Amino acid sequence: MATRAVETTAVEVVDLAETPLRELNQRLHDLTAAPGPRLWRVLNPNGAHAIAAGVDAEVEVEIEGHVGYYCAGMNKLATVHVHGNAGPGLAENMMSGAVVVDGNASQSAGATGHGGVLVIHGDASARCGISMKGIDIVVRGSVGHMSGFMAQRGRLLVCGGTGEALGDSIYEARLYVRGEVAGLGADCVEKEVRDEHLAEIRELLEHAGIEDVQPAEFRRYGSERRLYNFHVDNAY
Amino acid sequence: MCGIVGLFAKSAEMEESLGEHLAAMLAQMNDRGPDSAGVAIYRDPAPSGSSKLTLFSPAPLQDWEALAAELRKAFGGSPEASVRSSHAVVVVEAEAPEAESWIREVHPELRVMSAGQSIEIYKETGRPEDFIRQFALTDFHGTHALGHTRMATESRVTTAGSHPFSTGLDVCLVHNGSLSNHNRLRERLRREGIEFETENDTEVAAGYVAWRLREGASLEQALEGCLEDLDGFYTFLVGTADGFAVLRDPIACKPAVLAETEDWVAMGSEWRAISVLPGAADARAWEPAPGVVYAWERQKV
Numbered sequence: 001m002a003t004r005a006v007e008t009t010a011v012e013v014v015d016l017a018e019t020p021l022r023e024l025n026q027r028l029h030d031l032t033a034a035p036g037p038r039l040w041r042v043l044n045p046n047g048a049h050a051i052a053a054g055v056d057a058e059v060e061v062e063i064e065g066h067v068g069y070y071c072a073g074m075n076k077l078a079t080v081h082v083h084g085n086a087g088p089g090l091a092e093n094m095m096s097g098a099v100v101v102d103g104n105a106s107q108s109a110g111a112t113g114h115g116g117v118l119v120i121h122g123d124a125s126a127r128c129g130i131s132m133k134g135i136d137i138v139v140r141g142s143v144g145h146m147s148g149f150m151a152q153r154g155r156l157l158v159c160g161g162t163g164e165a166l167g168d169s170i171y172e173a174r175l176y177v178r179g180e181v182a183g184l185g186a187d188c189v190e191k192e193v194r195d196e197h198l199a200e201i202r203e204l205l206e207h208a209g210i211e212d213v214q215p216a217e218f219r220r221y222g223s224e225r226r227l228y229n230f231h232v233d234n235a236y
Numbered sequence: 237m238c239g240i241v242g243l244f245a246k247s248a249e250m251e252e253s254l255g256e257h258l259a260a261m262l263a264q265m266n267d268r269g270p271d272s273a274g275v276a277i278y279r280d281p282a283p284s285g286s287s288k289l290t291l292f293s294p295a296p297l298q299d300w301e302a303l304a305a306e307l308r309k310a311f312g313g314s315p316e317a318s319v320r321s322s323h324a325v326v327v328v329e330a331e332a333p334e335a336e337s338w339i340r341e342v343h344p345e346l347r348v349m350s351a352g353q354s355i356e357i358y359k360e361t362g363r364p365e366d367f368i369r370q371f372a373l374t375d376f377h378g379t380h381a382l383g384h385t386r387m388a389t390e391s392r393v394t395t396a397g398s399h400p401f402s403t404g405l406d407v408c409l410v411h412n413g414s415l416s417n418h419n420r421l422r423e424r425l426r427r428e429g430i431e432f433e434t435e436n437d438t439e440v441a442a443g444y445v446a447w448r449l450r451e452g453a454s455l456e457q458a459l460e461g462c463l464e465d466l467d468g469f470y471t472f473l474v475g476t477a478d479g480f481a482v483l484r485d486p487i488a489c490k491p492a493v494l495a496e497t498e499d500w501v502a503m504g505s506e507w508r509a510i511s512v513l514p515g516a517a518d519a520r521a522w523e524p525a526p527g528v529v530y531a532w533e534r535q536k537v
Contacts, residue, residue, distance in 0.1 A: 047510075048508065069506075088491060103521075104522065106491065106523055107488065146487075
């Protein structure tokens with residue numbers, strides 16, 4: 001089992017201009033088995049790949065700059081905050097915890113995520129939340145085409161608009177969009193927003209710290225359940 | 237996978253150190269394309285009535301001085317060969333098509349890498365980091381430049397199959413992706429008089445853009461035509477005498493990042509490539525939308 005112990009409140013600073021990326025990630029991975037610093041600050045990420053991927057410990061990692069592919073992939077328990085933009089595959093297959101990006105995220109943000117919360121304060125590009133399996137994704141800006149493709153579970157909330165083919169071949173994930181939807185994918189339809197949906201929109205906005213947007217401004221989209229073998233047991 | 241970089245100078249300081257920055261960008265894309273590397277650099281335009289050629293010789297002991305003497309005899313003036321590794325740049329007192337056909341006729345063993353007023357293309361097989369040293373990339377100045385690191389998929393790893401590809405005067409193209417309708421399009425373009433030297437898919441895209449420009453299209457129009465006529469995956473970076481333009485296929489299969497400051501505009505397959513530029517941390521950075529042409533051009537005089 002993962003060790004959740006916290007030894008110190010001091011911030012561990014790792015400068016990737018001096019420290020190899022593998023050393024940083026290894027030190028973060030080591031926290032699963034042995035207690036260590038809880039607060040981490042990563043300097044000079046300069047678009048490097050897989051920064052803080054595979055962390056499985058209750059730590060907070062602040063990354064000061066832009067990151068490349070697969071940042072915070074497979075994240076479990078940790079809170080990873082990117083003070084910049086993120087490349088493709090951000091928080092891919094996240095299990096739990098939180099990932100926050102101040103800027104934009106490239107393709108496939110939150111792809112296949114099982115749990116946790118991903119907050120993108122800028123825009124996300126194509127295929128945001130593709131095949132999501134329980135993750136919650138909040139995007140302050142817009143998302144690109146094919147977002148929510150084959151999404152199975154979880155919630156994708158977009159304060160801006162979406163690209164073409166939103167929710168194509170979607171299963172039981174719930175999609176909330178405030179802006180314009182360029183087009184819906186196969187088997188994705190607009191659905192009624194009921195009180196329980198307003199409540200969860202409010203919860204997601206609160207979680208993301210977004211205060212200038214009202215839950216009533218969102219529309220809900222989901223599966224028409226004609227494309228896959230629907231069983232009532234799958235619904236939630 | 238391949239790596240693309242582009243750099244457009246907006247200040248005199250940037251023009252002066254263009255090669256140094258281009259080299260740093262290309263080095264970042266080393267592991268996206270370890271098979272070969274190449275650059276197109278736009279600089280020192282040949283005077284009107286003259287043209288500039290970049291020539292490649294597979295012979296390690298090519299006598300470029302003798303070639304320069306032959307060019308003097310054939311066209312007059314005082315052309316000199318500026319040699320870098322297996323390539324040499326010559327400024328000939330003739331229009332580019334004339335100079336180019338002379339080379340093809342008299343020296344069929346040489347390959348014309350580029351022709352025009354200001355373009356120079358250097359490309360070679362091997363690792364990009366070696367290419368940077370071999371061609372002393374850091375020495376270059378210039379107004380704008382494109383670079384490519386190749387991981388070959390569609391055709392052989394050869395110097396000729398490396399990017400950038402140029403099939404028109406001062407025009408070149410680098411590509412990350414693969415095209416599926418290049419054979420048929422190549423035949424169509426051949427009938428239009430566009431010449432091809434390889435079986436490479438990217439050369440067809442370069443030929444297509446050159447053909448559209450020849451027919452009077454603007455750079456933007458030529459690239460918008462790609463959306464209709466090319467089938468496949470691509471992020472293109474196209475260079476002309478005045479600037480460069482970026483286009484991604486409509487479903488955005490291949491990555492691209494753009495960034496701009498007061499001093500430069502840069503394009504890279506990844507942020508890594510741009511992060512090495514001065515002032516990158518404060519640059520305006522964004523991902524180009526699929527199917528949209530982004531172009532920068534110097535004011536035409």
